Amino acid sequence: MTKSDKFGGSKSPKSPGSASEVHDPFGIGELPIDDDGELGDDLDDGTVISSGDDVDGPELAGYSSCEEALSDTLTNLERVTVERDEATVQRDEYLDLVKRVQADFENYKRRVEGQRVEQIERAAEALVVEVLPVLDACEAAVAHGADDVLPIQSSLYGTLERRGLTKVDATDVAFDPTVHEAVLTEAGDNDDGPTVIEIMRTGYSWNGRVVRPAMVKVRS
Numbered sequence: 003m004t005k006s007d008k009f010g011g012s013k014s015p016k017s018p019g020s021a022s023e024v025h026d027p028f029g030i031g032e033l034p035i036d037d038d039g040e041l042g043d044d045l046d047d048g049t050v051i052s053s054g055d056d057v058d059g060p061e062l063a064g065y066s067s068c069e070e071a072l073s074d075t076l077t078n079l080e081r082v083t084v085e086r087d088e089a090t091v092q093r094d095e096y097l098d099l100v101k102r103v104q105a106d107f108e109n110y111k112r113r114v115e116g117q118r119v120e121q122i123e124r125a126a127e128a129l130v131v132e133v134l135p136v137l138d139a140c141e142a143a144v145a146h147g148a149d150d151v152l153p154i155q156s157s158l159y160g161t162l163e164r165r166g167l168t169k170v171d172a173t174d175v176a177f178d179p180t181v182h183e184a185v186l187t188e189a190g191d192n193d194d195g196p197t198v199i200e201i202m203r204t205g206y207s208w209n210g211r212v213v214r215p216a217m218v219k220v221r222s
Contacts, residue, residue: 127208130167133158134206134214141204170205170216173198177220181205181212186219196220 065071140155159167170181177184177196185202198218205216 123209126165127211127213130162130206130208131213133162137206138203166209168207170207170212171201173201177218181207181215182218182220183215184220185217188219188221190221196222 065074137155137159140151140158143151144155175198176194177198182198182205184196186200187196188199190197197220198216199221200219201216202219203217205212206214
């Protein structure tokens with residue numbers, strides 16, 4: 003038994019120029035194949051396949067027409083544009099908020115720094131006020147001839163002066179109630195107003211701020 007008989011018969015020889023039919027195992031039908039192994043132009047139902055025929059594009063999913071698809075696309079585009087504009091406005095609001103918070107924080111830092119400096123100055127001022135009686139004692143001792151106290155007085159006052167201490171001890175100047183305290187007065191013919199003629203106790207200012215007015219005698 004030959005191989006062809008074993009598989010159900012022998013294959014008939016092809017005639018030149020004729021198309022052989024090949025069985026489709028998927029049940030599509032018999033497809034005509036020519037001698038060159040190419041699919042023939044004629045199908046069983048008479049349909050002719052031509053490479054020049056126009057083929058329709060894919061159907062519009064969910065739309066009945068191109069106009070409907072275009073209208074829906076434009077609607078979505080408008081919605082996206084509105085959302086973009088809203089997001090831009092919200093972004094600008096956030097940026098303004100960040101700028102305001104940053105400005106407030108900078109103002110807070112400057113305010114805290116100013117308070118810190120002021121506290122340091124006030125603490126130094128309080129310390130200077132506590133030292134003033136020592137200067138008064140040194141000044142009184144020197145006035146009574148205790149010259150050995152003079153170096154101590156000069157050293158102490160020099161140190162404080164470099165930090166901002168200034169004496170208020172000028173005479174023959176107009177009386178100023180912000181820096182002078184009149185403890186004695188005498189009559190006079192001064193047309194320019196009250197004048198300081200004697201310092202009873204030296205006054206002091208610390209960095210331009212009067213910490214103790216000078217006790218003075220005034221001629222009015």
